[in-house]
Amino acid sequence: MLTGTHYPVVVVGGGQAGLSVSYCLRRRGIAHVVLEANRVGHEWRTRRWDSFCLVTPNWQCRLPGFAYRGPDPDGFMVRDEIVRYLEDYVSFFQPPLVEGVRVERLRRSATGLFELSTSAGAVTADQVVVATGPYHSPSVPRMAERLCGDLVQPHSCQYRSPDQLPDGAVLVVGTGQSGCQIAEDLHLAGRQVHLAVGGAPRVARFYRGRDCVAWLDAMGHYGKGVDEFPDVDAVRMRVNHYVTGRDGGRDIDLRAFAKDGMRLYGRLAAVHGSTLEFGGDLAANLDHADAVAEGIKDSIDAYIAERGIDAPVEPRYVPVWEPDADHPRTVDVRAAGITSVVWSTGFARDHRWIEVPVFDGRGYPMHWRGVTNCPGLYFLGLPWQYSWGSGRFEAVGRDAEFLADHIDASRRLADVCGALTGAPTTLAAALPVG
Numbered sequence: 001m002l003t004g005t006h007y008p009v010v011v012v013g014g015g016q017a018g019l020s021v022s023y024c025l026r027r028r029g030i031a032h033v034v035l036e037a038n039r040v041g042h043e044w045r046t047r048r049w050d051s052f053c054l055v056t057p058n059w060q061c062r063l064p065g066f067a068y069r070g071p072d073p074d075g076f077m078v079r080d081e082i083v084r085y086l087e088d089y090v091s092f093f094q095p096p097l098v099e100g101v102r103v104e105r106l107r108r109s110a111t112g113l114f115e116l117s118t119s120a121g122a123v124t125a126d127q128v129v130v131a132t133g134p135y136h137s138p139s140v141p142r143m144a145e146r147l148c149g150d151l152v153q154p155h156s157c158q159y160r161s162p163d164q165l166p167d168g169a170v171l172v173v174g175t176g177q178s179g180c181q182i183a184e185d186l187h188l189a190g191r192q193v194h195l196a197v198g199g200a201p202r203v204a205r206f207y208r209g210r211d212c213v214a215w216l217d218a219m220g221h222y223g224k225g226v227d228e229f230p231d232v233d234a235v236r237m238r239v240n241h242y243v244t245g246r247d248g249g250r251d252i253d254l255r256a257f258a259k260d261g262m263r264l265y266g267r268l269a270a271v272h273g274s275t276l277e278f279g280g281d282l283a284a285n286l287d288h289a290d291a292v293a294e295g296i297k298d299s300i301d302a303y304i305a306e307r308g309i310d311a312p313v314e315p316r317y318v319p320v321w322e323p324d325a326d327h328p329r330t331v332d333v334r335a336a337g338i339t340s341v342v343w344s345t346g347f348a349r350d351h352r353w354i355e356v357p358v359f360d361g362r363g364y365p366m367h368w369r370g371v372t373n374c375p376g377l378y379f380l381g382l383p384w385q386y387s388w389g390s391g392r393f394e395a396v397g398r399d400a401e402f403l404a405d406h407i408d409a410s411r412r413l414a415d416v417c418g419a420l421t422g423a424p425t426t427l428a429a430a431l432p433v434g
Contacts, residue, residue, distance in 0.1 A: 002101065003121030007033050009407060010116060010125040012103045014040050014095075016063060016086065017381030018131035020397045022095040023064045024404035030411065034095050035118060037102035041083035043133070047157040051185050052079040053245045055177060056213055056394060061085065064397040066092050074211065076245025106130075107355040114376065127376040127407055130365075134382055134391065136350035140343045146271040148333055152340040156182060159342050162189035168339030169194060171276070171331075173268050175285075176200045179344030180242040180252045186342075187262055194331060194338060196268040196278060197254060197285045201292035203241040205249045207300055208311040212243075215300045222388050222395065236364075236384040241292065255286060255321040263336075265329065274333045282323050290317065370403050376410065378403050 009025060011018045014036025025032045039045070054061075059073040066089050070077075077085065090097060098120075105117035106128065114125045138155035147153065152166055156178040162170075162185065169192035172183045176198070183195045204212050216222060229235045242252050258264045264286075266279035294317060304311050331338070349363055358365050358372040365372060369386045370379045380399055381391050389395025 001121045002098070002118060002123050004123070005121075006113075006124045007031065008125070008411065009033075009127045009129065010035060010114070010123065011129045011131055012106070012116075013037075013131035013133065013381070014097055014099065015043060015131065015133060015381065016393055017133065017391075017396050017400070018129070019086065019089055019095060019097075020064050020400035021129050021131060021380055021403055022097070023066075023093050024397075024400045025407065026093065026095065027065075028404055028408045030404070030408060032096060033123075034097045035101045035103055035116075036097060036099045037119075039099050040090055040097070041086045043135070044079055044082045044086070047135075048079045049156075049159050049182065049185065050079070050161045051246065052181070053077060054082065054393075055243050055245050056392065057211055057245075057249075060213065060217070060389070061393040062395075062397055063089055063393060064400060076249060103353065105353050105355065108374065108377075112376075127378070127410065129378045129380055129403060129407075130351075130354065131380040134349055135347035137348045138343075139346045139348045141268075141345060143268070143271045144341070144343065147341065148274055151333070151338070154340070154342055156342060156344040157347075162186050162191050165191075165340040165342075168192075169337045171196065171333075171338050171341045172344055173341060174198055174344035174346070175242065175254065176344060176346065177240050177242050179342075180254070181244055181246070182342055182344060183257070183262065184244065184246070184252060187257055187260070192261070192263070192337070193257075194263045194265065194336065195254070195257075196265050197282055198239075198267055199281075199285050199288060200239045201241045202252060202289040203243050203296055204293050204317070205243050205251050207297055208304065208314060210311075211249065212296060212300070215303065216296070219299070219303050224388070225386055226384050236382075238384070242289075253320070254289070255319050258323075259321040263331075264323065265327075265331070276331045276333060278329045278331075280329060282327060286319075286323075290319065293317065370399055371406055378407070 009030055009032035011022055011032055011034040014034050018034050022034050053076045057074050058068045058070060058077055061068040102119045103116050104119065107115050109115050114128045116123050116125065138157050140155055144153055159182055170186050171194040172179055173196045183193050186193045226232050226235050244250060244252050254264060264282055266282040268276060269279045270277040351363065356374050356377055358374050358377060360366050365379050367379055372378065380403055381396055383391040385399050387395050390399050
């Protein structure tokens, strides 16, 4: 039991974000504990399908002090390798990690201490890092309730393989990274797939002799801070580009899937009994995804030309399929033989356990690079917390270093103020920094 224990810093969450800041805190000699509700790697173990792999190359896995060291830096780790990478990280620096302890409530007392109610008892802390990520509760639209009662309806985080679903056609709703990759997984297994296509952009896997990620990294794209964009909120809400690292990496071309028999539609708009109604935005959504991919190629071309780089030239993408003007916008579930629906519709944040007023009207934590307006309370691992890689293996370590420096400065300031005024150093969290 942890009841009654006080820590200078409590880190909530033992994923890549929590482990990264733990490494950085240890290097600075700051005592802390990492509380993980399940096991290290839990999200990767339980919320990813069997064929899942990273969409970013292994060389972008750069946890602090533990960059990828395997034999395939240009490859893409599969699910079990990702879990092993995190487990090896724990073995590497042996953080003060307590698994199986869920933080159920966080509030700040009148004295400035943080009080955490956990499944193993109540603890207090001078400072707290919330490293639970953004993907908490599976988000499924209410229209799912109106679908035929005998349809199997897993969320993407519950999908494992085509064999998990009953025989018959499958409707996949959503074309972010998960939706497109699950649709491909089912398609390659020979299942008839119906795909409701949203507005997510795509990116080519390779262009002019290199992975596009490598080009963008060389161009400084992944180090660009969110403050360099004119609309910070819009950037933070961007949908990820779809692509895959499967089988060594390749494009995901929904038009090619359609040419090969996949049925594409616009956004799922309504359900009327056994009839599904889709929006008329399929062509626009496909065109938008292609335009983004080609725009990225334009920027790569410009970079190559500016630097005088010797790179092979390759032809640009030519669409292999277009929806007809009278492309169907309704489907009868029964007639189409659809027996299951995979909802690839993302996740909702759930910070109800945090009883500290640091959220905006949408429930998003207000922060600058993870530092909130409540001294001593921090967030880590949010998408675009500061740069593109903030929620990923690529840059979560940079954000962790920034927060560890801030935590250290706050601690030192508290010690100095305590020595000068006689105030207890446990009031560190009440002292503003910067």
